[in-house]
Amino acid sequence: MKFLPITALAVLSFSPLASAAGNGALDRAFAKADINDNLEVDRIEFLALQPRSKSWTDAVKRFDLADTDLNSVLSLTEFRASNGGKEGSPPNRAESFRFTDLDEDGFLNPEEFALTLPQIQPWRKILREFGRKDRNNDSLLSPVEFGVLASKF
Ligand SMILES: [Ca+2]
Ligand SMILES: [Ca+2]
Ligand SMILES: [Ca+2]
Numbered sequence: 001m002k003f004l005p006i007t008a009l010a011v012l013s014f015s016p017l018a019s020a021a022g023n024g025a026l027d028r029a030f031a032k033a034d035i036n037d038n039l040e041v042d043r044i045e046f047l048a049l050q051p052r053s054k055s056w057t058d059a060v061k062r063f064d065l066a067d068t069d070l071n072s073v074l075s076l077t078e079f080r081a082s083n084g085g086k087e088g089s090p091p092n093r094a095e096s097f098r099f100t101d102l103d104e105d106g107f108l109n110p111e112e113f114a115l116t117l118p119q120i121q122p123w124r125k126i127l128r129e130f131g132r133k134d135r136n137n138d139s140l141l142s143p144v145e146f147g148v149l150a151s152k153f
Helices: 003-013 015-033 043-049 057-066 078-083 093-100 109-113 123-133
Strands: none
Touching: 015 043, 015 078, 043 057, 057 078, 057 093, 109 123
């Protein structure tokens, strides 16, 4: 009989888990995204989850918003709080440019520009759109050519 209170305590200490039952679908999505089972979802794992109709830039913005402690991985808590990384609006032109200029040379080359478009976009369409925007034909998009207002840059 004297063990009963201990049992009760053990049940109590498990109650936070029980209260998380409402996150079932999100928790399953997290487990599925966490390919290497280290209880964290990194950018590559997160990007693999995204529909191909979304751009890389759009996914990266939502990932960064969800990563509230800025450690470049999503914990289960961050994943739940951001509704599985679905919170947040798409990046504006200035944000897109900043996220996508990976070599930080102040211009977008065709590979960088492709990251701002839906992942399903075929390469010839990407190049045609790039060529239309590249007004001085130097094979690079300046912020203005990309559509960032000069005042925002
Ligand atoms: Ca984090
Ligand atoms: Ca660049
Ligand atoms: Ca140019």
